[in-house]
Every structure is written in C-alpha cells, then in structure tokens.
Amino acid sequence: MNNQRSARDGYDSYLWYRSAAERGNPYAQFNLGLLYKHGRGVARDDRQAAHWIHKAAQQGLAFAQNHLGVLYYNGRGVPPSDRAAVRWFRSAAGQGEAAAQQNLALMYKQGRGVPRNDETALSWCFLASEQGVASAQAFLGLAYARGVGVRRNDALALAWLRKAALQNHAGAQRNLGLMYKRGQGVARCDHLALAWLRQAAAHNDAVAQRLVGVAYAEGQGVAADPQRAFAWLLRAAEQEDADAQFNLGILLANGRVGKGGGPAGGVMRDDELAFSWYCRAAQSGHVLAQYNLAGMYARGRGAPRDDVRALGWYRRAAEQGAASAQFNVAVMYANGQGTARDAAQAVLWYRRAAVQGDASAQNNLGVMYANGYGVPADDRRAAQWYARAARQGHALAQINLGAMYGGGRGVQRDPARAFMWMCLAAEKGEAAAIANCAVLAPAMSAPAMARAQELLLRWRLRVQNGRALLST
Numbered sequence: 001m002n003n004q005r006s007a008r009d010g011y012d013s014y015l016w017y018r019s020a021a022e023r024g025n026p027y028a029q030f031n032l033g034l035l036y037k038h039g040r041g042v043a044r045d046d047r048q049a050a051h052w053i054h055k056a057a058q059q060g061l062a063f064a065q066n067h068l069g070v071l072y073y074n075g076r077g078v079p080p081s082d083r084a085a086v087r088w089f090r091s092a093a094g095q096g097e098a099a100a101q102q103n104l105a106l107m108y109k110q111g112r113g114v115p116r117n118d119e120t121a122l123s124w125c126f127l128a129s130e131q132g133v134a135s136a137q138a139f140l141g142l143a144y145a146r147g148v149g150v151r152r153n154d155a156l157a158l159a160w161l162r163k164a165a166l167q168n169h170a171g172a173q174r175n176l177g178l179m180y181k182r183g184q185g186v187a188r189c190d191h192l193a194l195a196w197l198r199q200a201a202a203h204n205d206a207v208a209q210r211l212v213g214v215a216y217a218e219g220q221g222v223a224a225d226p227q228r229a230f231a232w233l234l235r236a237a238e239q240e241d242a243d244a245q246f247n248l249g250i251l252l253a254n255g256r257v258g259k260g261g262g263p264a265g266g267v268m269r270d271d272e273l274a275f276s277w278y279c280r281a282a283q284s285g286h287v288l289a290q291y292n293l294a295g296m297y298a299r300g301r302g303a304p305r306d307d308v309r310a311l312g313w314y315r316r317a318a319e320q321g322a323a324s325a326q327f328n329v330a331v332m333y334a335n336g337q338g339t340a341r342d343a344a345q346a347v348l349w350y351r352r353a354a355v356q357g358d359a360s361a362q363n364n365l366g367v368m369y370a371n372g373y374g375v376p377a378d379d380r381r382a383a384q385w386y387a388r389a390a391r392q393g394h395a396l397a398q399i400n401l402g403a404m405y406g407g408g409r410g411v412q413r414d415p416a417r418a419f420m421w422m423c424l425a426a427e428k429g430e431a432a433a434i435a436n437c438a439v440l441a442p443a444m445s446a447p448a449m450a451r452a453q454e455l456l457l458r459w460r461l462r463v464q465n466g467r468a469l470l471s472t
Helices: 002-022 026-038 046-058 062-074 082-094 098-110 118-130 134-146 154-165 170-182 190-202 206-218 226-237 242-254 271-283 287-299 307-319 323-335 343-354 359-371 379-391 395-407 415-426 431-443 446-464
Strands: none
Touching: 002 026, 026 046, 026 062, 046 062, 062 082, 062 098, 082 098, 098 118, 098 134, 118 134, 134 154, 134 170, 154 170, 170 190, 170 206, 190 206, 206 226, 206 242, 226 242, 242 271, 242 287, 271 287, 287 307, 287 323, 307 323, 323 343, 323 359, 343 359, 359 379, 359 395, 379 395, 395 415, 395 431, 415 431, 415 446
C-alpha cells in the first residue's frame, strides 16, 4: 500500500515538474532532471536527465551547472568530456557553488580538461573549505601536510584536517591519526593516533583498519591484542588492502598464543591461511609478500615444497629491487634449485644485491670472482667485494678477506691485517676463524702482532662510535 502511494506521489511530482519545466522554470527543469536521473516517478533515462539539467544550467542555476559538469565527467547521458566538465564546474564555482569549487580543484589536481596545476587546485579548494566542505578541508589539510601546491605547514595541516575529521570525514581522520603517529607538527602520541584511526576505521576505511590492526599487533597506543589485530587486519584485507593481507600473513605464520599456551587471547599459527593471504598480496604486486610467499614454497610451509615456484616469486620480488630476494635468486641459480645451474645468472643477481649493500651478496660475489664462477677470475675484485662485506661485520667475508691478506691474493700480503680480520670473525664464534688465528699467531713477528692489535683496537673504537672502518 505504501509503495503504491509512494509511486503515485512520485508520478504526481513528475507531472508537476514537467509542466513547470516546459514553461521554463529552471528549478523545475533541474528537479525534473533529477527524477530522470534517479528513476523516481518515471523510468530512469540518463539522456533526458542530462537534457533537463542542461536547460537549467543554461539559465545560470549554479547547482545545475555543477551537476551537468559531473555528468560530462562521468559520460552519463552525454558524451564524456573533461573540457565540458571544467567549463560547467568553473561557471558554477564562480557563483560560489562549493561543490563545484571542489570539483574544479580536483580537475586541476588531476590535470583533466585543464593543465595540471597544484596551486590553482589549492586556491579553489580553499574557497570550498571556507564554506565547510569536509572533503575540501581534508584535501587542503593533506596539501599543507605534504607541501603540495603550497609551502608545507604542519599547523595549518592539523587545523584543516581536524575541521574535516570533526565532520566525520574518514580520510581526514586517518591522516590526522597519522600525524599524531609520526609526531608531525604535534607531539607524538600513539593513543591519540589510535583514537582518530579507529574513527576512520569505523567508516570502513581500509587503510585505517589496517593501521588499527597493526597497532593492536604491536601494542602501539593500546595493550597488544593479537585477536583484535587479526579482526581489524581481516576487515582491511577483505577490501583488497595488500599491506593488510601481508600483515595478516605474518600474524598467521608466526602464530601468537594466549595465556597458558592456549589460543585464548592469541592467534594460532596457520601456515595454509598465511600462505593464502601472502598469495593474494603477492599477486597484487606487494614485494614483501612475494618474498615471503617464495619462502613458503622454498620451505614447504602452507603448500608442498616447490623450488620452481619459489624461484618465480623470488624473481618477481627481485625485479622490484628487493635485495634479499635478489640474493636468494642468485643462490638458487648457483645451486641449481628450481632451475638449471647458471653461474652467470648467479653473478648477475649477486651483483644487483651487492650494489644495494647486501653483505651476504657482496661476500658471495667475492667468492665468484675468487673462483672464476660465472665471471673471469679476478682476485683484486674478489678482495674488494670481501672488504665491503667485511666492513659490515659479515663473518665469512672477514675470514675470506683475512685469507686474501694472508696469501697476498688481490691485495699486498699483510699478516697483521690477515690476523685482524680473522680475529674479528673468531669473536663471532666462527670455528674456521678460531682455528686460523691459532695457526697465524705463533708465526707472526712481534711488530706484526703489535700492529694487528693496534688495528683491532682502532676497529673496535670505530664500531663503538658508530663509524665504519675506512680502510682495510
């Protein structure tokens, strides 16, 4: 009965607006257009909607002009045209229509229909913000926070974001939370950060949901609670937030149990579920998820061991620049895991990781040069790569570099430096280094031993002061 009455009222409204619209009333034309647009009292018809809204816009009705701009932007009832959208947004914005001012700002921000111009975008956004448009205030706050189109000003960023956040704008609440989390323009406060992030998360903002989940997982601004972390991360992950999917995988792969060793208050380890979330994040291009997924295949966790798939995922992460993945790809080529042995490919991937500072890759690249695997033998280059890794405290590289100094390979023979590097590796418990030190010490002259002790002291002082040894 109520549906029949509502339909009758809708049709009566249509008849009234139609009559007034045909007599040239711009408000009736606009409202008739909305009836066609939403299918109220009449069959939905985008072309008729655009026709009547266009008539109202031509008579100078600002909100009709803004609506018409949106129709051109979306290509609804009219051919899509960014230039036409800008023309109508500008006409409405010039009359003070706040929504049009914001829409025009977005066109300048995106460079659609006009050349991209962050400063002009900000000027229109400012006008809409002063009229209380929350989304414009959030836009303006973020611009000040990042220094886009205007000089960075954290105080103004906080002010505009807070105005929008108090109007329940989820994006502003999230960004305000992030400013408290980072201590940007305000004293860092995990409690206030979490309070704002929770409000954004309640609006189903996936990024905020993920950040709330991480806060519960790590005890940031709240007592650590793996179950609540899981619940929030799951909500974000189901919205295809790749970072949330990755973090959910970590939570499940590590498995945190509750008091008494049981599942209460915690999350039980579930390799298969962790694998599935890593997989979803990896497929969307998340580099760390690709790396962890490869590791799951390599170890047979959550899925049968598969070196071919492991290598495939390591390569995808490696091609995105992940040094640890590049190192693992090199190891698999060197050992023939998931592929035929290929020393040249191993060298290529070791080098990519090594130039990024990966100490293990630097050491292994040195081994390749020292032995002529995949590259012409070159003791000088081998010693150079060992040295770069040794300075980072890599024990095997320190042993290798010590051996190079002891034998005069690639460097001038220097028993003192050989002993120094062996001692540093021995201090890490390396059995080979301990044995070498026992052999080297009796054969050293008193001056050489004194120099070795001086080098060790200098090294320890530099490390204690947080500086790397400049020479080897």
